[in-house]
Structure formats: structure tokens, C-alpha cells
Amino acid sequence: MNNVEWWRGAVIYQIYPRSFADSNADGIGDLPGIVDKLDYIADLGVDAIWISPFFKSPMADFGYDISDYRDVDPMFGTLADFDRLLDKAHNLGLKVMIDQVLSHTSDQHAWFLESRESRDNPKADWYVWADPRPDGTPPNNWLSIFGGCAWQWEPRRGQYYLHNFLTSQPDLNFHNPEVQQAALDNVEFWLKRGVDGFRLDAINFCFHDKQLRDNPAKPEAERSGRGFSNDNPYAFQYHWYNNTQPENLAFIDDLRALLDKYPDTAALGEISSEDSLATMAEYTQPGRLHLGYSFEFLTDDSDAGYIRHTVENLENKLGQGWPCWAFSNHDVKRVATRWARNGEVSATQASMLNVLLGCIRGSICMYQGEELGLSEADIPYELLQDPYGITFWPNFKGRDGCRTPMPWLQNDEFAGFSTVTPWLPAVDEHKVVAVDTQQAAGSVLQSTKAFLHWRKTQPVLLAGDIRFTELSEPLLGFWREYEGKRLLCVFNLSADVHSLSLDAIASNAVQLAPGGVEVSGNTLHLPPFGYSVLSAD
Known part of the structure; x- marks a missing residue:
């Protein structure tokens, strides 16, 4: 396999830094903690790491609300720590991809603090602002993924601003060329620092419909997907106008042109639209994103027919594009629990699913702990941190159950993650499958590691x-x-x-x-x- 790009067929190991390894005893994982565990990651046989956001943030959505794209939040360390991480990863043969959250910022970002002050300041048009209807209600019926109206009133301007996620995550106005350039400049900051690529959060949400047309209602029978069950009104609409606009393609072209100036880099887009497979195919055509992944395998559907239909559906649309698949990530219930048969989590099934993921055509994202076969942790309401889960409890318990600390040691109060109480509990059911308990052949960890190393030797699996x-x-x-x-x-x-x-x-x-x-x-x-x-x- 000569001259094949590194990302084709790559195994990308996702690190959720808050929960990976705590180096300074504050109960929260950090960049130095990741550095300490890079040898473990390299030994797994993966090709790259993807690190979820570690940038400056008020942490309303745990880093996906960025207040400074070009600095590390002190909670996670410093830019020098990131540089050290980058150097060690490269010395171990690992590529480093980092999250970029381009569609929205924190409401504490300097851009938004300026934009909200008036309708005529230099950043006035950098966010999606709209006048109310004559009766004072929001300009249209768009809804937030996290529940309720996607518009928040701002008295300083006498207007509403759009937030597809939390109210503290205002959407940028990508119809403004200055916003597009600023986003590209932030991406280039990290390219110059030496990163190998980006996972692009909610990349199809950058543009909105300029006419602010209402989203049409969705029949009850179709209200499903990505955890948007009938108790979340977000599922009540076809989201035709608040995301996935045609103007987004030109921006993606510009983003790809920037990456092409930095050889051997790659962009992986997270895509969630009304037809995610079609959008995934469209966004990964030559000259656009290198990779795309959607949420088709992050649902409860797990029978053979569904898996076959999903892959074939994408393959029929993909053309020259390249897929990426994931069975778990930081936003959904862990697959060992989600796809468990008869409600019983099985280590054998966990091993099989890791192999299945690695045999499907494309690249794969493996979320931290999947190599251990971790199940979803049951977090009581009083310990919840996720605003999504707090809002929809008890019907939906949020994302905390898949974000609990990585278990390194069995016989340790905090599973070897920290020496103090972690931000989320280290649960007993994870300690019994901690890294130190899975050193014998046949464990999920050893079986997965053996398969990943063998997979590297099989061009058929990497590119066939x-x-x-x-x-x-x-x-x-x-x-x-x-x-x-x-x-x-x-x-x-x-x-x-x-x-x-x-x-x-x-x-x-x-x-x-x-x-x-x-x-x-x-x-x-x-x-x-x-x-x-x-x-x-």
C-alpha cells in the first residue's frame, strides 16, 4: 500500500480529556495526563488520537462552548503542555487530531460580548441576530437540540440571537465573510502548531437559512434518531433550514484548500442532518472533507439487516468519498449497553463489536474505554453534570454515563484516574474491567489490541x-x-x-x-x- 494517505483506514482513538487521566489531583483529566498515557494508546495499535475540546471555556457544555480558540483552558494545562503532547505523540508514531467547534462560540467569547452591545459595532453581524415578530415572539419556530426555543432575547440590541445548542452557545453568522476568515485563521493557528487534523464538530450547522423560514412539522412516526425521542421537541421538526445549507459547501471547499497547504493533514466532519448519509457523501467528495461520520451506528438499531442497509446506503451514494464509522462517542450511551442482548452486557460481544467496526470499509473512531468493553455508567440525578440530562431527566439521563473516568486500576478508590474525587464518579462496574485487570490473553483489551495490530497488516481491510x-x-x-x-x-x-x-x-x-x-x-x-x-x- 504505497502512497496511501494515513487517514484512509485509520483507527482514530477519541480522548475525552476531562475523563482520561488527572495529573494534578483536581479531579479533572488534563493534557499532562494524556501525555502520561500516550504509550498505552500507541501500544493499542491505533493510528491517531482525536482530543475533544481543551480550549478556554466557561464549560457550560464542557468545552464545546469556546471562549478562546487559541489557548488551553487552565483546567487542562497550557499551550506548552499541548506542544509536549504533540511531540511525544509524533515520536510514538501517532497522528494528533483536535476538535474544532466552528459553528458557535461561548457567550463569553470576546466576539459575542462585542456583538451583543449594539447593532452597529464592528462585530454586530458576526452572530445570527433577528428582530422579533410583531407580537414580540421569536422570528421563527426553530428549536434547540437541548430543548425549547433556539432563540434567546438580548435586551442590549432588542433582538434575538440563534443558538442551536445551549443558550450560552450563540451561533456565528457564516454568511459574513469576515466570520469565515476568522474561523479559518483559528484553524490555521493549530496547523502551524503541528496538528495532523481536525474533528469538526457539527460542521453542517455553520450556515442557516437567510430567510429564516420555519421548519416543517415531522410526523410522529418519524421522530427518532440521535436520542431525539418523542420527549424532546427537537424531534418534532424536519431541520431543513437551521442547518445543512448549500452555502456550507463553499466554506468546506475553502477549509480543504487551507488544509491542502499543510501536507498530510485531514479533516473529519461530524454530520447530523435529516439525511446524514447523503450529507456525509456530499461533504466528503474530492476537494472537500477527507472523512465524515454520522450517527447511524450511535442509535439503538443493531440487527444485521440495519448494519448492512446503512453501509450499503452510504456506499451507493459515496462515489469517491471516504467513510468513517463509530459505535460510541462522548454523546451517546456506550455500545456495550446500547446493543446488549437481553439487557446483559457481554465482554465477548464487546470484543466482537470492536472487530466488526474494524472490518467495515472506512476509517474508524474508537472512543476511550471501548477497548475495555466499558458499559454505560448509571449516574444518580444528584451527581449529574450534563445540562442535557438535567433538563430531560428521568426520560433521558444525558451523556454523563459515557463520560465517567477511564478505569486504570481495579483496587483504587478512584480507579487510578485521580487521587481525589473525580468530577464524575468512578463506578464499581468499571473498576472490575480496569486496564490492570485485562492483561491476560482473551480479555477485551488484549483481543482488541491483537486485532488492531493484525488489521494494520491487512491492506484488504484498510483500503478494500x-x-x-x-x-x-x-x-x-x-x-x-x-x-x-x-x-x-x-x-x-x-x-x-x-x-x-x-x-x-x-x-x-x-x-x-x-x-x-x-x-x-x-x-x-x-x-x-x-x-x-x-x-x-
Whole structure:
């Protein structure tokens, strides 16, 4: 595989810095803590790290509300700490991607503090401001993801401002060319510092409909996806006008042109739209984003048919674009719990899912703790930190359950994450699967590590095409093909035993990654959550 870009087929390990490792005993993870654990990450066999926001912020949304794009929040360390992290990661062969939150800022950002003061100051048009309707109500019916109206009244200007997320996260007005240039300048600040790429938060939210047209109502039967259940009014609308506008494509072109000035860098876009797969395909065409991922596998749907339909749907639209997949991240319930069969979390299933993720065509994002098979933590209301969960409790408990401290040590009060009480509790069910307990072969950690290192040696998995084969639920099977080589990947997605005859699909196949599967004649005997990667050459 000569001259293949590093990001194609890459395993990108997501670090949520608040919860990874606390180096200074304040109960909050930090950049020096990440530096201390980089050897562990490199040993996993991943190719890159993606670090969630560590910039200056009031932390209303835990760093996704940025008040200074060019500095590190003291909670996480200093710019010198980041430089040290970058140097060590590069010495270990790891690429470093950082979050960029371009569509909105904190309401404490200097731009917004100036913009809100009057209608004629130099930053007056840097945010999305609108006059009220004649009766004083907001200019349209747009809703915030975090619940309620997406417009907040500002008495200094006598206008409303738009916030697709928290009221403390005002949306920038990307129809203003000065805003676009300022965003690009902030990106270039980090490119000059040596980062290898960016994960672009909510990248399809940069532009809004200039006419401020109302979003149409969505039928009750279609109100689903990304946790927007019927108890969140956000699910009641088709979000045609508050995001994913055609003007966004020209900005993405400009963003890509900037990255192209810095060789070997990449941009990964987070995409959540009414048709996320179509948007993902559109945004990753040549000359645009290198990678895109959506929330199709961050839902409760986990049967073989759904996985096949989702991948095939994207492949049919993708053209020359390149996909990226994730089963978990910092915004959704952990997959070990979300996709558990019969409500029972299984280490065997966790291992299988890590392999499945790594066998689908594309690059992958692996959230910290997935290599341990962590389950969703149950956080009582009185310990919740997430404003999303506090608002929608008890129907939706928010995102704290997937953000609890990384468990490094079993026999430690705070799981080796910190020496003081962490910002979220280190739960007992995580301590029993801490890193130090999973050093024996066969653990989720060791199985995942072995697979990731083996995957690096398989060009077929890194760059090959994908073609699904006809199997009955709960079995999932697909071919990966590259330069005359073929691999057959078979997964049992159930907690029951299943058998599969290979006579019709892969005679004389040889197992390369057996996943507990036994072969009798030309029949695969798949135990619960068993899998097999076979060579058919």
C-alpha cells in the first residue's frame, strides 16, 4: 500500500480529556495526563488520537462552548503542555487530531460580548441576530437540540440571537465573510502548531437559512434518531433550514484548500442532518472533507439487516468519498449497553463489536474505554453534570454515563484516574474491567489490541471494497476485496449459537481471525457473538 494517505483506514482513538487521566489531583483529566498515557494508546495499535475540546471555556457544555480558540483552558494545562503532547505523540508514531467547534462560540467569547452591545459595532453581524415578530415572539419556530426555543432575547440590541445548542452557545453568522476568515485563521493557528487534523464538530450547522423560514412539522412516526425521542421537541421538526445549507459547501471547499497547504493533514466532519448519509457523501467528495461520520451506528438499531442497509446506503451514494464509522462517542450511551442482548452486557460481544467496526470499509473512531468493553455508567440525578440530562431527566439521563473516568486500576478508590474525587464518579462496574485487570490473553483489551495490530497488516481491510453476502439474521457477512485479495468477514450478532455452511459462498476458505469459531468440514460453528475473518484466495 504505497502512497496511501494515513487517514484512509485509520483507527482514530477519541480522548475525552476531562475523563482520561488527572495529573494534578483536581479531579479533572488534563493534557499532562494524556501525555502520561500516550504509550498505552500507541501500544493499542491505533493510528491517531482525536482530543475533544481543551480550549478556554466557561464549560457550560464542557468545552464545546469556546471562549478562546487559541489557548488551553487552565483546567487542562497550557499551550506548552499541548506542544509536549504533540511531540511525544509524533515520536510514538501517532497522528494528533483536535476538535474544532466552528459553528458557535461561548457567550463569553470576546466576539459575542462585542456583538451583543449594539447593532452597529464592528462585530454586530458576526452572530445570527433577528428582530422579533410583531407580537414580540421569536422570528421563527426553530428549536434547540437541548430543548425549547433556539432563540434567546438580548435586551442590549432588542433582538434575538440563534443558538442551536445551549443558550450560552450563540451561533456565528457564516454568511459574513469576515466570520469565515476568522474561523479559518483559528484553524490555521493549530496547523502551524503541528496538528495532523481536525474533528469538526457539527460542521453542517455553520450556515442557516437567510430567510429564516420555519421548519416543517415531522410526523410522529418519524421522530427518532440521535436520542431525539418523542420527549424532546427537537424531534418534532424536519431541520431543513437551521442547518445543512448549500452555502456550507463553499466554506468546506475553502477549509480543504487551507488544509491542502499543510501536507498530510485531514479533516473529519461530524454530520447530523435529516439525511446524514447523503450529507456525509456530499461533504466528503474530492476537494472537500477527507472523512465524515454520522450517527447511524450511535442509535439503538443493531440487527444485521440495519448494519448492512446503512453501509450499503452510504456506499451507493459515496462515489469517491471516504467513510468513517463509530459505535460510541462522548454523546451517546456506550455500545456495550446500547446493543446488549437481553439487557446483559457481554465482554465477548464487546470484543466482537470492536472487530466488526474494524472490518467495515472506512476509517474508524474508537472512543476511550471501548477497548475495555466499558458499559454505560448509571449516574444518580444528584451527581449529574450534563445540562442535557438535567433538563430531560428521568426520560433521558444525558451523556454523563459515557463520560465517567477511564478505569486504570481495579483496587483504587478512584480507579487510578485521580487521587481525589473525580468530577464524575468512578463506578464499581468499571473498576472490575480496569486496564490492570485485562492483561491476560482473551480479555477485551488484549483481543482488541491483537486485532488492531493484525488489521494494520491487512491492506484488504484498510483500503478494500465491501460487498455484503446474503445471510439470515442474526448473521452478518461481507466480502472485502483489494488488488486480487479477498477476505470474508462473518459475525454472529446474537447470544445464541449458529452454524453457517460455506459451500455456497467461500469453499476452501481459511480462517485468519477465528473469534472463537470452529470449522467442521466446510461449516462454521459460531458461538454467541463469535466471528471469523477468512481468506478465500
